[in-house]
Amino acid sequence: MARMTMIEAIRNAHDLAMERDKRVVVFGEDVGYFGGVFRCTAGLQKKYGPHRCFDAPINESGIVGAGIGMAAYGLKPVVEIQFADYMYPAYDQIVSEAARLRHRSAGDFTCSMVIRMPTGGGIFGGQTHSQSPEALFTHVSGLKVVMPANPRDAKGLLLAAIEDPDPVIFLEPKRLYNGPFDGHHDRPVVPWKNHELGDVSEDYYTVPLGKAEIARAGEAVTVLAYGTMVYVAQAAAEEAGVDAEIIDLRTLLPLDLDAIEQSVRKTGRCIVIHEATKTSGFGAELSALVQERCFYHLEAPIVRVTGWDTPYPHAQEWTYFPGPERIKQAFTQVLEG
Amino acid sequence: MARMTMIEAIRNAHDLAMERDKRVVVFGEDVGYFGGVFRCTAGLQKKYGPHRCFDAPINESGIVGAGIGMAAYGLKPVVEIQFADYMYPAYDQIVSEAARLRHRSAGDFTCSMVIRMPTGGGIFGGQTHSQSPEALFTHVSGLKVVMPANPRDAKGLLLAAIEDPDPVIFLEPKRLYNGPFDGHHDRPVVPWKNHELGDVSEDYYTVPLGKAEIARAGEAVTVLAYGTMVYVAQAAAEEAGVDAEIIDLRTLLPLDLDAIEQSVRKTGRCIVIHEATKTSGFGAELSALVQERCFYHLEAPIVRVTGWDTPYPHAQEWTYFPGPERIKQAFTQVLEG
Amino acid sequence: MTEPRPLALHVPEPGCRPGDTPDFSDFEIPRAGAVRRPEVEEAPEDMRDMAFSVVRVLNKAGEAVGPWAGTLDAEALRNGLRHMMTLRQFDERMLKAQRQGKTSFYVQNLGEEAVACAFRMALEDGDMNFPTYRQAGLLIAGGYPMTQMMNQIYSNSADPLKGRQLPVMYSARDHGFFSVSGNLGTQFIQAVGWAMASAISHDTRIAAAWIGDGSTSENDFHAAMVFASTYKAPVILNIVNNQWAISTFQGMARGGAVTFAARGHGFGIPAIRVDGNDYLAVHAVAKWAAERARSGLGPSLIEHVTYRAGGHSTSDDPSAYRSKDEFSAWPLGDPIDRLKRHLITIGEWSEDRHTQAQAEIVDTVRSAQREAEANGTLISGDKPSPRSMFDDVFAEMPPHLREQRQEAGY
């Protein structure tokens, strides 16, 4: 067991995967010699050579498209999109190709590939370094979508994603790279090395895709969250003194509906939180699913707390970000409702 | 007043817009000399010359990107993406550029542009000529999203979209181009020329964006639908003898929430229908909104009837398509619930 | 300074529209045998000339001449002729089947049979093509069972793609034929990725990418050029310039004014234009490029100059946008006629043998069709099960899809 930041955990997962399976190749912009702008691949080129870990031209469609070809050949590409905001040029390759290949060829060709991308805001990155595009992936049949909230899960989920025979979108909440951020941007962040969730086994292990985790047990209200929002919800629950059950979804697709249903049936109330813009965000799907499956257990309307339907602003970042105050309001609303 | 197919109505809207406003320019793949693979722009090049209506290279990103530049200059481009399934290469330009330009430049530059695309299946087009990607647009702040269900609306909404100062995604349900399709694929389709909704004024008129229409009044259950699904829902209601109120949303963003709320408060039950895949489809947003706003009026869970979470298949098209039988089952479910 | 004149938009137009007389006089075609054959090791910058000419082997007299001649013996040429004839016959039957409603859609290869058929013979087993919908010749020449192709076209119970794909969107991994995508251009960069993977794995197999003239405009064409040249991927980048992209002529993709082959120059990729209706020339150039790739010299770009003699697909009527006489005026002729003529010229074929071969082929295709139709067509007989539609979205079916399948009644 070692204390790792999320970055170190991700790097370690790459390392173990490359060590274990020669088919794993890693590439992306600035990923090779330099080791990635967030350093998630640092040291890999040196250890495994430039044919296993290398820089790519600045062309996201090319990165994913070449990855699909490699996966069709039988390798296991793990590619980095420098920021999730830059995945759009690759969207056609992801949606029309990676996601469809197995189905349209009836399994003649497959696409075992991981597409990693730092996601989310809270770093004064402005509208093109802050986005959370998960709903644009969950709508696409054929993709799995994962977002870890701590180093231990980041490593185990990434290894599971690399093992997975299908394309996996791996969203890394960059605000959590160095420590759990609870939304109080005016307070110092606890680094992972001082946090128990920074305890990561150095061995190879996987955290299964499709399984949520109860981040905080409670009886009064179910909170569905993922990534950074898990900690913001925790802070809000502590501060409001609400006995909230907070579920860290970890995998958005396939979704752990059992865990969700079980909790909502117990609490009768539900809050859905994400950083992405509200309309057609993944929270809409969660809300729809919960009301379809737990309608007769619901004692109040499900409340969504999300980013606003605006681009992610630079200076007004903390107005956009769904922080603890907004979640506390939602507690009031859903508990009184 | 004349009888027009939806294609003729769309062509007529182009014609009137170009006539009235010299800034309107029309281009896309096969759009110029030939007049579009669905003939929606036939005759325009001849009438207005090749500098106002022209063919484009096969590059959807280029078509939208060039359109953005033209809009920034002050023209009003109306571009065609040959099939909605081919919008993905343009997605970056649509999301990162067209949708954001006004906001990021604080109004210094704007993007008044219409992006038309034939949408939906039911024509044995297989997975790349059948998709309904509306939810991928409604999640993007800065885009308006429109889908007409009849020739009269197609013309009026297209003219409103062209007048609009912001980018509008204009989704044309291609299964309705020649007549209203009720989902009974084994029966002949009534052509628009024999249908009263084929009555279209030859004058310039607009149908305002953001306003839904009651396609069928009723008391028992509210059905939210758009495009082809409006007719499928009507058929299902007639056949099941259910007093359903069917709302043709027409504009998905901005959404006519008043119309929706008013109806659901009255009926206490709601079905949401679309052809797109279920998970994170626009139905999720509709379901979430309805339960947020009408929770205490709901007597049964909101039911979604949608395409399955698979690619749109070729031979099994009618298994995928949410036809009248599935809607009838939903009626039973929601009325007994 | 003088007052600048008002600008105007230049919108390219083809030389010839319906009613006009086709005129290919500004299409410069070198004599067969006239174009040099560089060594595969020659530096890309020293062979830029190859992108502005046309490699041709068969001359008007039906002889094979020049430095590119001689890559195939008579037996191989007769096979090639049979492949092309088979493909044409296959097209004819399937077009008819589509008109009879037995399927929804079809794409023919008329006039450009030599390109894929000859190219295939320059590859080795294990190499991988990333084709478009118009490279059925790769399957025919590669010995893929025609019945299987038809099963796919009919979306019947024996369809290897289980009815999921539009007709002609074949997939045949074991025959070096990647799953055809409906989206243009995407597969061009995938081929490069496959080739990179082969290089990463220290394999000896190479990839071949395919794209149409119109689709070179797509952005992923660029991705392929950047990646292939940067990593020296062992890939052959094929552009099939059949002059048309549905109703849009090659000038709208900036063809004509400059060659498509020349796109390679900005990346230091050697590029060759070849007479795509000359079976021998296509084969020779393909072999040259395959040798480059396999020797670690990296990518080559080939522009196959040909003509789409038929409609774009069964949904298209070309008489609306081009002259009906264009194909008869097309200066590179018909690939089948030209190879036949050559074989007769060298005494390896005759009109009688041709007639007999044609009869055999008609027979073979007909019986393949009978066999396929026994498995059903799109409108009649057995169909792939709707239940199977939910398979293969993922390797293992997740709970929500299992639930949906149940809801669908399967």
Place this chain on the structure above:
Amino acid sequence: MTEPRPLALHVPEPGCRPGDTPDFSDFEIPRAGAVRRPEVEEAPEDMRDMAFSVVRVLNKAGEAVGPWAGTLDAEALRNGLRHMMTLRQFDERMLKAQRQGKTSFYVQNLGEEAVACAFRMALEDGDMNFPTYRQAGLLIAGGYPMTQMMNQIYSNSADPLKGRQLPVMYSARDHGFFSVSGNLGTQFIQAVGWAMASAISHDTRIAAAWIGDGSTSENDFHAAMVFASTYKAPVILNIVNNQWAISTFQGMARGGAVTFAARGHGFGIPAIRVDGNDYLAVHAVAKWAAERARSGLGPSLIEHVTYRAGGHSTSDDPSAYRSKDEFSAWPLGDPIDRLKRHLITIGEWSEDRHTQAQAEIVDTVRSAQREAEANGTLISGDKPSPRSMFDDVFAEMPPHLREQRQEAGY
């Protein structure tokens, strides 16, 4: 046939990494004045040589020589020098402000000031640039108020972009400066569209597109080339080859092996490489391209060969991936030194005047900064209202945004 050897992936590496001694000896630089100046009407295929050389005007002695000299008089050159000095000073202050926490991020132009500053002077009012984040020189040289730039950088209450955008993502329509996007390459095709619109409107204005060496790999570069060449759009396509893209050297975008300028050849677009650290050369080439565009001759491609002397941005530390000595070894020198030297050589400048000018500039920038800081910075003082965040998503605020604004408490 011999057994083929196993393939291997070629991964390009720069000549020099931290600890190595920089070596630019394989970078062929013609003498100043040596490269010819084609007439703007010359056919693109006749000037391919221009993409493989480097247009230079200033020689080592500080003289302006050759056919490209003489486009600017001494007064204009002194202005140019002042623009570059101002930009450098501006960068220095803003870098410092960022380190002081007054803003979140900054991108400097160090070493490549000549490119945007000289280019701007070849345009007319009304022309439109589609810049990247590294063309602040267009604003400085165009007379855009520095205080406004700083207001934007500080996201303060006077920020014309209302705090919405990352620092340096300026927008200044009236100064011919399109809103900078955070997404690379997208604006290259937009510039072409703007130019097409000008042509459609029979206007006389032209557009200029900007992209970095690394970003030429992006797909939209291709879109721009296809559209610009096909429609002969009145646009200048600028590639700023500053050798680096964050940590990635130009070879990863297939630079070095072939020039970026040569990308034009596959589209029949005339392309010129220019010494980007030579103010006179950049101006002359820009004027040439502007004349072509304005005369209806269509697009030109310019590769500005320069060097990114600073870090990529304030988030970057280049010592991790390149030698610290690279800039001092860079053979094209410093653009400010070179122009200063020239002005002194021709007797139009002196060390004293330079010192005095520098002092004035320091003063001007400092007072602009004071003025800007009076409006607040990212961490202190006045800020754009959070309420305004909901504006401009659409021209008219739809009900759901109005509701959200209310929910947010504004």
